Amino acid sequence: MIVKDINIIGGGPAGLYAAFYAGMRDLNVRIIETQKTLGGKVHFYPEKLIWDVGGIPGIRGAKFIDQMIEQGLTFNPEVITNQKISKFKQTDGGLFVATSESGEQYLSKRIIVATGGGIFNPKKLPLQYNVKFEETNLHHHIYHLKDFKNKNVVIVGGGNSAIDWANDLIGVAKEVHLIHRNDTFKAHEYNARKLKESSVKIHTHTLVKELVPNSAGTSVQSIRVRNSQSDQDYFLELDELLVNIGFDNELNFHHDPSLKFKLKDDYYIEGSSIAQTSVKGVYAIGDILEFEGKVRLIAGAYNDAANAVNQIKLSLDPDAEEKARVSSHNNRFDKKNQEKKD
Numbered sequence: 001m002i003v004k005d006i007n008i009i010g011g012g013p014a015g016l017y018a019a020f021y022a023g024m025r026d027l028n029v030r031i032i033e034t035q036k037t038l039g040g041k042v043h044f045y046p047e048k049l050i051w052d053v054g055g056i057p058g059i060r061g062a063k064f065i066d067q068m069i070e071q072g073l074t075f076n077p078e079v080i081t082n083q084k085i086s087k088f089k090q091t092d093g094g095l096f097v098a099t100s101e102s103g104e105q106y107l108s109k110r111i112i113v114a115t116g117g118g119i120f121n122p123k124k125l126p127l128q129y130n131v132k133f134e135e136t137n138l139h140h141h142i143y144h145l146k147d148f149k150n151k152n153v154v155i156v157g158g159g160n161s162a163i164d165w166a167n168d169l170i171g172v173a174k175e176v177h178l179i180h181r182n183d184t185f186k187a188h189e190y191n192a193r194k195l196k197e198s199s200v201k202i203h204t205h206t207l208v209k210e211l212v213p214n215s216a217g218t219s220v221q222s223i224r225v226r227n228s229q230s231d232q233d234y235f236l237e238l239d240e241l242l243v244n245i246g247f248d249n250e251l252n253f254h255h256d257p258s259l260k261f262k263l264k265d266d267y268y269i270e271g272s273s274i275a276q277t278s279v280k281g282v283y284a285i286g287d288i289l290e291f292e293g294k295v296r297l298i299a300g301a302y303n304d305a306a307n308a309v310n311q312i313k314l315s316l317d318p319d320a321e322e323k324a325r326v327s328s329h330n331n332r333f334d335k336k337n338q339e340k341k342d
């Protein structure tokens, strides 16, 4: 088993930036991510514009993910996806072994916990249906609005996310229907009002009863819905079905009492402003970390990541410089600087 300097658990903004910064300090790392792709929570808002990351005015989430990944992989960290870390422990020799749910083990000298808001899995419709639909026209996220251009779209849900997407699809999709089980929308007032004044066809007190497949059985052709007040069923033809009925949040390894993390609000890992936790050798960064003055934004995650890596560097090599050299004066970029000149 290859021993890395750092196992970074979580491949969101914090984990990716930590991998980059660790490369600037000649530390070798492994990023372990439970989802199939890196990028973290930004996958929840791929079409939204992000304005508050320093030096990047107005960038769509999807493009930002690409850029974060490109930067995060600059120094070729090992990347493991589809592996959820479910526990870790320290060996007698002082190394850490992180173990995934499927039993894979990853050895490192230090650990950075970058697990953010946790593991969110979209809730599925409580119906029997062919899972193949999820590869064709049954979605739980929208990655590119343009994929919905001139389509008949049905959205199921009444929360912020469903309403945001309904509003965003106005003028893009041919027709948008919103199916909601009651008539209270849990959304920001402005967005709920915008929706009600828009062309979106709202079906309140309505439940989805059946997904009707196309003749090949590969996608959803229509849905049967029931108005719970009139008890009447009817069908809606569709091209795309978007289900936004919330997320299931899985408990994460840091809740294991044997690890002895100090937790705030039963979730966040309490640490110092330089990312140290109550467990020696384990650092926390990004949204999962709590300290006075914590900024729970991408910018704050970057600050935590640099602090954690600098602490780790010093703990492994007490003679090292306190911080990485700024990139403009760092010879690790010589080759890349040369390439950029062209």
Ligand SMILES: Cc1cc2nc3c(=O)[nH]c(=O)nc-3n(C[C@H](O)[C@H](O)[C@H](O)COP(=O)(O)OP(=O)(O)OC[C@H]3O[C@@H](n4cnc5c(N)ncnc54)[C@H](O)[C@@H]3O)c2cc1C
Pocket (backbone or CB within 6 Å): 009, 010, 011, 012, 013, 014, 015, 032, 033, 034, 035, 038, 039, 040, 041, 042, 044, 045, 049, 050, 051, 052, 053, 083, 084, 085, 086, 114, 115, 116, 117, 118, 119, 120, 252, 253, 285, 286, 287, 288, 296, 297, 298, 299, 301
């Ligand atoms: C709708 C929305 C809009 C936002 N807009 C902005 C904005 O405009 N500007 C801004 O600065 N911030 C914004 N944020 C906040 C920003 O997304 C977060 O601050 C940021 O994503 C935190 O990064 P992170 O890496 O700490 O956590 P996350 O992005 O949550 O990433 C954590 C990663 O760890 C993985 N993981 C968790 N547990 C495990 C495990 N046990 N094993 C392996 N992997 C694991 C998760 O799958 C995930 O990929 C927004 C958030 C939301 C929800």
